[in-house]
Amino acid sequence: MQITKQSIIGDVLDAAPDTAVFFLEMGMHCLGCPSARGESIEQACAVHGTDADELVEKINAHLADEA
Secondary structure, X not given: OOOOOOOXXXXXXXXXXXXXXXXXXXXXXXXXXXXXXXXXXXXXXXXXXXXXXXXXXXXXXXXXXHO
């Protein structure tokens, strides 16, 4: 699975629940919220003032290590 800034958070969490820690680290503590699960990574990062590219890189590195 390759994650991009356009990936929907709910889809990422459904496919790889262990990635929740990366969202929590950026301050996104409402992962169960319907609107949060429907946002793209880019949208969530904009709201939380974090770097979407950095988050995507961390998640993809984690998923590559798991493979």
